[in-house]
Amino acid sequence: MKMRLLTTIVSLSMIFSAFAGNHDSATQQLDEVLLGWNNPDAAIAGLVALKLSDGEVEYVYAKRHPDIAHDKGYTEHSKFRIASISKLVTAIGVMQLVEQGILGLDTDVSEYLGFALRNPHYPQQQITTRMLLSHTSGILDGQQYSIGPNHTIQSFFEPSGKYWDNGAHFADSTQQNGLPLGAYFHYSNLNFGVLGTLIERVSGQRFDLYMDEYLFKPLSIDAAFNVRLMSDEGFNEVHPLYRKQDNQWVAQVDNYHGVRPDNTIQTENPDTKSTADTEHFDLADYKIGTNGTFFSPQGGLRISIADLAKLAKVLINKGSYNGVQILKPETVSAMEKVNWRFNGHEGLQANGDTYYGLMQSYGLSVHHLIGRNTKQGGDMPFEGYNGGLKGHTGEAYGLLSGFFYHRETGDAYLYFITGTPELEHGIGRYSSFYRWEEAILTVLTNIKN
Numbered sequence: 001m002k003m004r005l006l007t008t009i010v011s012l013s014m015i016f017s018a019f020a021g022n023h024d025s026a027t028q029q030l031d032e033v034l035l036g037w038n039n040p041d042a043a044i045a046g047l048v049a050l051k052l053s054d055g056e057v058e059y060v061y062a063k064r065h066p067d068i069a070h071d072k073g074y075t076e077h078s079k080f081r082i083a084s085i086s087k088l089v090t091a092i093g094v095m096q097l098v099e100q101g102i103l104g105l106d107t108d109v110s111e112y113l114g115f116a117l118r119n120p121h122y123p124q125q126q127i128t129t130r131m132l133l134s135h136t137s138g139i140l141d142g143q144q145y146s147i148g149p150n151h152t153i154q155s156f157f158e159p160s161g162k163y164w165d166n167g168a169h170f171a172d173s174t175q176q177n178g179l180p181l182g183a184y185f186h187y188s189n190l191n192f193g194v195l196g197t198l199i200e201r202v203s204g205q206r207f208d209l210y211m212d213e214y215l216f217k218p219l220s221i222d223a224a225f226n227v228r229l230m231s232d233e234g235f236n237e238v239h240p241l242y243r244k245q246d247n248q249w250v251a252q253v254d255n256y257h258g259v260r261p262d263n264t265i266q267t268e269n270p271d272t273k274s275t276a277d278t279e280h281f282d283l284a285d286y287k288i289g290t291n292g293t294f295f296s297p298q299g300g301l302r303i304s305i306a307d308l309a310k311l312a313k314v315l316i317n318k319g320s321y322n323g324v325q326i327l328k329p330e331t332v333s334a335m336e337k338v339n340w341r342f343n344g345h346e347g348l349q350a351n352g353d354t355y356y357g358l359m360q361s362y363g364l365s366v367h368h369l370i371g372r373n374t375k376q377g378g379d380m381p382f383e384g385y386n387g388g389l390k391g392h393t394g395e396a397y398g399l400l401s402g403f404f405y406h407r408e409t410g411d412a413y414l415y416f417i418t419g420t421p422e423l424e425h426g427i428g429r430y431s432s433f434y435r436w437e438e439a440i441l442t443v444l445t446n447i448k449n
Helices: 023-034 085-099 129-133 190-203 207-216 305-316 329-336 435-446
Strands: 046-053 056-064 079-081 241-245 248-253 264-266 280-282 302-304 390-396 399-406 411-418
Touching: 023 046, 023 056, 023 435, 046 305, 046 435, 056 305, 079 399, 085 129, 085 190, 085 207, 085 305, 085 329, 085 390, 085 399, 129 190, 190 207, 302 305, 305 399, 305 411, 399 435, 411 435
Parallel strands: none
Antiparallel strands: 046 056, 046 411, 079 302, 241 248, 264 280, 390 399, 399 411
């Protein structure tokens, strides 16, 4: 996810006089979101949204902006790179290994990695799997966090490494506000590069293949962290992500034109100014267990909203779907348990960077929306929200995504937005979500059975 821009903006004409509860009115309102509330500057390239009610699909919306003639229309089976929702999916793979007892949540990850991963500012403190999953490890992104197979993940963490970046991947005591590792929240993509490497080290399988065998195939999900693993039918449903530049929607990633890529993977650093996101590397050069960042476990999952809904059902059903047990109920509870919660303070008294108020409570890669406003912003998905939603958001390459579920009701709200214009024009009216997200979540939550 990229840093959200907080600037003074010209208000969008975003007025829904009453959020009606039927499907037709929901579709009409989401049409307005797609078209930017009749403001071309606020229009988006496409929108796919889905609501689960009591664990079943209640409503689906899938449309591409009519001005994009070179991309086929969208359905609930259209696949997109969903950005940081991928973190929650990767976490499921991690927790499967924790269940098996071959990966410890509170074990020093150095024992698995084959080298000593230590923050030089906290040399006596271990870095654990739990810290990585909860963004309390003190590991930071620095200039980039995804590199090719010609370097190992150690390159980020050792002074002799090419990507050491003057130690920028480690928080110092000032950045930790004097708190020890495990206590301060720094949202970091690189945490998940380490987790992807851990999966490989303890399973003996390449990260993308592990996720395919133990998560996607058992659930009959045609998704992948490497599009070469998809079926022909699935690959043909992969759509590019767009970003609006100079009043035109420009494809950013996955613009395959129907041609399956060769045996290469592109490193992905959408949040940085690095040129690494333009580099392609041959998979044949990769050695398992050396560099999980190569497969973008932090954001590189390509999946449809229909298949993502299956994962929502897995979490709602405490680890199972259609008789397939992916995780034990107690493992899902462990993921959902709050590991870090913002203390509500600002400045030197704060116990974390809340991403402009959006992230205030976090489990093991499960983001809790607690419905609290801060001086910087808030995590209110819609007005009148009173808690209960868990999940994750995503933001990269002009895409915004959301995956939130409510266990007690069995409801879930999922969305993919592509082709966002300059995002400072879309800062939320009442939260740190963007205005398109506020509107979509409000529409979905007001649909009645």
